[in-house]
Amino acid sequence: MGKHHDEDHRAGGGSAHSTRADLSSPILQAAIRSHNGDAVLLASPSESLIALPTPEQKDWSHPLSSYFISSSHNTYLTGHQLYGESTTDGYKNVLLRGCRCIEIDVWDGGDGEPEVFHGYTLTKEIKFEDVCKAIKKYAFTRDDSEDKEEMAKYEGAGEGPVIISLECHAKEDQQRKMVEIMERVWGEMLVKDVEPEEVGELPSPEELRKRIVVKAKYTPPEQDPAGMVTAAITQPPKRSSSGWSRRSSSDSSSDSELEELSRQAKKQKPKKAKMIRPLSRLGAYCSSHHFPSRDPGRPFVEHKTSLLANHVYSFSEKVFASHHEKWREDIFTHNKGYLMRVYPFGLRFSSSNGDPVEFWKRGVQLVALNWQKCDEGMMLNEGLFAGEGGYVLKPDGFRPGDAPPQYKQLDLTIEVIAAANIPLPDKNDKAKSFEPYVKVEIHVPGDIPNSKEKLKGKTKAKRGVECAWNEKLEFKGVQGVVEKITFVRFKVHDEEFGVDDLAAWACVRLDRMREGLRVVRLFDNEGGHSKGVLLVKVAKRVY
Known part of the structure; x- marks a missing residue:
């Protein structure tokens, strides 16, 4: 909404506020005194509503499949799925915000160099090597720098391994070029030489730690000879009124999306191509299978296939829902010990998202x-990944050998006391006409x-x-709670005729939510850090 942000400091999971809160507002000062609070203590990030983990508290000793991993779809895009700009800044943006699984959609380049872009769309291509x-x-x-401000930008990235979800549509010669580029550019960071x-x-x-892991389609060793590779012969890329026209292949994880895009572009879905063994071999720990x-x-x-330690199944949210209707319990059992990736349905052209909790x-x-x-x-x-470096150990009941998870109940009382420096919904809005209210959702x-009444207030x-509000919101007997994946979302809206615009928000994992008098640091409506703060008093009981 007209705001401009440092892309390195936006919401996503690695972007928890690390500076002291500004509590100088007279309204906040008076509210803190009336609740016998200490403004100096409350301003500290270590005393905010969110109890962030310290490096010493992180347990990174379990197999990859025992973690929720912060993941991005069509990472190279910075906007709309059909005509948004493709740029390497998309990778910088999400990596510095804590994302640990990124997607690279690779096609044959007209000059013999593999390119990254969204097939059958008007998105602009970028060089695969530049992405790497x-x-x-x-x-x-x-x-490696004495510039503390420069190094602070990298705090969100952390040291957890980065998984490259490789969607390869290139034919054999450019696949070999991809292998050469990854080995040369990433060097010792790249996990390789594993069969x-x-x-x-896993x-x-x-x-x-600090390694790059490729997720690639599995090709057996005996299928690598060039004579068995069935890559379609492609022509240099050409623009048309309906977008890019390419004849190549799709990895299994993007089949449904490519099918939807080809239908929209009134093009025939390209024929399959075998992934060459040298490229497939890089996916030793994340081996994509049909x-x-x-x-x-x-x-x-x-x-x-479902018993292979390193296999990964990838589904669009629509296909996942269909499978879940048939194999509900088996999917949960599978995911205790094996990796699965779910990505947005191909027709979410506006880059919207479903509910990840599902x-x-x-x-x-x-x-x-x-x-x-x-x-x-x-x-x-x-809410899930704040301060976690992109990896969150799954709750009890979600890992191999665990008994079924225990779902609990929650009583939660949030006293919304006061706020200051609330960002306006739009840069053209005036503070004097701004009428904020706070909405809390579980x-x-x-x-x-x-019931709706149990989850919203x-x-x-x-x-x-x-x-200042000084209002209590109570949520009693909320059922189906697993603390690590139960969330409390604060939203500040501007009361208007029609739709009430979102001004600011925060999202907190229930197991990280501190009780007592606390400060909530607010993001603006575009996910950027703001100076906005919300003073609340929290009491919770999980039983």
Whole structure:
């Protein structure tokens, strides 16, 4: 809405506020005194509503499949899925915000160099090598500069391994070029020289610290000879009124999306191409396999592919929902020990997102979101991954050998006391006409239905960017709670005729929510850090 941000400091998961809150407002000072609070203490990030983990508290010793991993869809895009700009800044943006699984959509380039862009759209192509260089530069926390301000930009990246979800549509010669580029640019960062067939268990994030892991389609060794590669012969790329026209291949994880785009572009879906063994071999720890959907039995838990330690199944949210109707319990069992990726349906052209909690509660590790848009999905992603370096150990009941998860109940009371420096919904808005109210929503993973009244509450509207409410919002007997994937979302809206514009927000994981008098640091409506603060008093009981 007309705002301009430092892209390195936006919501996503690695962007938790690390500076002291500005509590100088007379309204806040008076409110803090009336509750016998200490403004100096409350301003500290270590005393805010969110109890962020310290490095010493992080357990990175479990296999990759035991973690929720912050993931991006169509990472190269910075806006609309059909005509948004493709840029290496898309990778810089999400990596510095804590994303640990990024997508590269690779096609044959007209000059013999592989390119990255969104097939059958008007998006502009970028060089695959430029993308690889950007990933190398921004993937991990840096300690090689005396410029503290420069190094602070990399704090969100952390040291957790970066997974490259490689969607390869290129033919054989440019696939070989891709392998050469990745090995040359990433050097020792790249995990290689591991045979996919010899992987008996997945490594841990600790073992892969500051490494780059490729997720690639599996090709058996005997299918590598050039004579068996069925890549379609392609012509140099040409523009048309309906977008790009390419004849190539799609990886299994993007089949449904490519099919939708080709239908929209009134083009025939391209024929399959084999991925060459040298490229497939880079995916030793994240080996993409076709899901055996025609198996008449229980394919998620009994088919031989589903028992491979390193296999990854990828589904669009629509396909996942269809499978879930048939194999609900088996999907959860599968995801205790094996990786799965779910990505937005191909017709979400505006870069919107679904509810990621629907997939996290099924144990899906790689819930890929469109980071181009700050919507409910990205707010919840921020809630899960804030300060976590992109990896969150799954709750009890979600990992191998665990008993079924225990769903609990919640009583929560939030006294909304006051706020200051609330960002306006739009740069052209006036503070004197701004009428903010605070809405609190609870997002639970359980399938037991809760009434709307149990999950949502709001204050009355006030006036101005600094105001006091002193209203209690109570949520009693909320069912279906698993604390690590239950979220409390604060939203500040401007009361208007028609739609009430969103001004600011925050999202907190229930297990990270501190009780007592606390400060909530607010993001603006585009996900940028703001000076806005909300003073609240919290009491919770989980039983």
